[in-house]
Amino acid sequence: MNTGRVWKYGDNVNTDVIFPGRYTYTLMPPEEMAKHALEDLDSEFAKAVRPGDVIVAGKNFGCGSSREQAAACLRAAGVQAVVAKSFARIYFRNAINLGLAVLQCDEAVEALVSGDAIEIDFTAGTITSGGRVFKFFPLPESVLGIVQAGGLIEYTKKKLGL
Amino acid sequence: MGLTFSEKVLSQKAGRPVQAGEVVTIAPDYCLSHDNSAAIIGEFKKIGISRVKAPGKIIIILDHIVPAADEKYAQNHKTIREFVRAQELPHFFDIQHGVCHQVLCEEGFALPGKVIMGSDSHTTTYGAFGAFAAGIGRTEAASIWATDEIWLRVPETLQVNFHGSFPEGVYAKDAVLKLIGDQGADRANYEAIEFSGPSAGDFSISSRMTMANMAAEMGAKNGYFEPDTLTVAWVRARTMEDFEVVVSDPDAVYEAVLSYDLSKLEPQIACPHTVDNVKPVREVQGQPVHQVLIGTCTNGRLEDLEIAARILKGRKIHPMTRTLILPASRQAYLEALRRGTIQTLSEAGCVILNPGCGPCLGAHQGLLAAGETVVSTSNRNFRGRMGHRDSEIYLASPATAAVSALEGKITDPRTRT
Numbered sequence: 001m002n003t004g005r006v007w008k009y010g011d012n013v014n015t016d017v018i019f020p021g022r023y024t025y026t027l028m029p030p031e032e033m034a035k036h037a038l039e040d041l042d043s044e045f046a047k048a049v050r051p052g053d054v055i056v057a058g059k060n061f062g063c064g065s066s067r068e069q070a071a072a073c074l075r076a077a078g079v080q081a082v083v084a085k086s087f088a089r090i091y092f093r094n095a096i097n098l099g100l101a102v103l104q105c106d107e108a109v110e111a112l113v114s115g116d117a118i119e120i121d122f123t124a125g126t127i128t129s130g131g132r133v134f135k136f137f138p139l140p141e142s143v144l145g146i147v148q149a150g151g152l153i154e155y156t157k158k159k160l161g162l
Numbered sequence: 163m164g165l166t167f168s169e170k171v172l173s174q175k176a177g178r179p180v181q182a183g184e185v186v187t188i189a190p191d192y193c194l195s196h197d198n199s200a201a202i203i204g205e206f207k208k209i210g211i212s213r214v215k216a217p218g219k220i221i222i223i224l225d226h227i228v229p230a231a232d233e234k235y236a237q238n239h240k241t242i243r244e245f246v247r248a249q250e251l252p253h254f255f256d257i258q259h260g261v262c263h264q265v266l267c268e269e270g271f272a273l274p275g276k277v278i279m280g281s282d283s284h285t286t287t288y289g290a291f292g293a294f295a296a297g298i299g300r301t302e303a304a305s306i307w308a309t310d311e312i313w314l315r316v317p318e319t320l321q322v323n324f325h326g327s328f329p330e331g332v333y334a335k336d337a338v339l340k341l342i343g344d345q346g347a348d349r350a351n352y353e354a355i356e357f358s359g360p361s362a363g364d365f366s367i368s369s370r371m372t373m374a375n376m377a378a379e380m381g382a383k384n385g386y387f388e389p390d391t392l393t394v395a396w397v398r399a400r401t402m403e404d405f406e407v408v409v410s411d412p413d414a415v416y417e418a419v420l421s422y423d424l425s426k427l428e429p430q431i432a433c434p435h436t437v438d439n440v441k442p443v444r445e446v447q448g449q450p451v452h453q454v455l456i457g458t459c460t461n462g463r464l465e466d467l468e469i470a471a472r473i474l475k476g477r478k479i480h481p482m483t484r485t486l487i488l489p490a491s492r493q494a495y496l497e498a499l500r501r502g503t504i505q506t507l508s509e510a511g512c513v514i515l516n517p518g519c520g521p522c523l524g525a526h527q528g529l530l531a532a533g534e535t536v537v538s539t540s541n542r543n544f545r546g547r548m549g550h551r552d553s554e555i556y557l558a559s560p561a562t563a564a565v566s567a568l569e570g571k572i573t574d575p576r577t578r579t
Contacts, residue, residue: 016544040546060348094299
């Protein structure tokens with residue numbers, strides 16, 4: 001069980017506001033990426049985020065470009081999961097491939113507000129906050145192997161026997 | 163029960179019949195990447211094998227920050243060139259060629275029935291030629307380099323039927339903006355879009371590319387136009403490689419079917435800061451414009467540049483509106499040069515940029531200051547994308563952009579010919 005705080009945002013949080021294009025083609029270490037996380041959406045976020053915090057957002061989280069830094073910067077910032085009503089397709093894939101948990105749960109998104117304490121139990125499939133419990137569907141079996149291996153690079157290594 | 167294009171092509175690749183919702187592991191025909199190849203090389207090295215599995219399937223086109231805007235970008239490009247040489251990759255296109263989505267098509271890789279994965283969200287463009295083309299991330303691209311495989315969920319399909327013909331001053335960009343505005347930026351998330359109906363075959367190749375490119379802005383995995391004689395003639399002029407035209411069955415099952423009458427359309431504009439915040443141009447007419455960008459992989463082909471040049475010929479752009487021309491590729495640039503289009507645009511006061519992506523993603527070559535407004539023919543208007551977070555991006559057709567450049571404010575192209 002991991003405890004964190006909620007950072008709540010709206011629908012269509014796009015990759016440009018998660019990780020601005022002006023930094024996209026500069027190779028950056030993860031801790032540097034974390035400093036720019038959500039820079040054009042919420043300038044307080046990168047300064048105040050703590051390990052274990054959770055982003056809660058509406059539909060189509062991560063829409064826009066295919067840049068993986070938009071997933072990597074949140075993981076580097078210590079975000080343990082993004083809970084949203086839905087995710088943009090490429091973002092969803094990138095997050096899994098990089099080991100950032102992405103959970104779909106309409107009820108939690110409706111109920112939670114910024115600053116709420118939140119606990120996520122990935123095995124039980126539950127989100128708990130202030131005595132309220134929300135269930136989420138676990139990831140499809142076909143992608144679980146990648147997550148369990150710790151991301152696509154590790155998964156591929158294993159597949160190639162390296 | 164019939165199958166959609168996407169179901170059929172992924173069934174062929176998987177070697178078993180599959181339907182929407184199933185997950186397949188397949189070997190793609192090509193894997194595209196651009197300046198982000200430097201990051202992909204980093205991921206590839208983490209895997210720990212020395213050689214890529216299928217060098218002939220890897221296409222690398224440098225376009226995002228070309229020529230290199232600073233030393234870091236120069237180092238990225240150098241890293242990529244060294245990798246290309248070391249791995250003996252046959253399909254490498256250095257900075258002089260243009261935007262990857264245009265170049266890949268011009269070089270004859272975007273063929274009917276091919277499965278093309280690209281480490282860029284606008285990979286959907288190749289659906290204009292009846293390919294199955296979808297964007298992926300960098301780590302996935304590295305994994306394809308290593309294994310020649312990728313997992314894909316077979317998408318449901320949204321069919322969009324067009325009938326009627328465009329009124330004066332209305333173009334494919336207006337049609338696709340209208341569609342995105344009506345349906346929302348996530349309407350086709352995880353889905354395929356088939357652009358069809360009696361008018362789909364009337365769209366030029368360039369217009370089909372505009373629409374398939376913008377399918378990404380509805381969240382789609384891939385867009386698709388059924389190949390016709392125009393498609394086959396276009397690709398056969400560029401390659402002798404074998405391909406098989408794959409089309410949906412007449413009784414294919416669609417998630418939904420939408421219908422649009424082109425004759426009822428008027429010029430559309432996507433307002434800040436989402437691509438689905440679409441209004442008729444006349445509703446935002448008069449908004450002062452500081453910069454106009456005509457070009458990109460969405461609208462930077464000869465057809466687009468000529469629409470702009472017809473409007474700007476013999477005239478001068480507004481003194482308060484700097485105007486950038488960004489041809490989609492060197493081939494488009496050369497054709498426009500030969501036909502005098504570039505000269506017309508330059509004489510009107512436009513700045514002619516080298517083919518590439520630069521200003522579209524706010525990387526270099528004309529960023530916006532706080533409080534500035536741009537009318538751009540590109541595909542994305544997210545906050546801060548083209549410069550300062552307090553700048554405003556409007557997306558429109560080349561005609562709306564060119565007329566707005568003349569007037570110095572957002573202007574419906576039907577008010578001036």
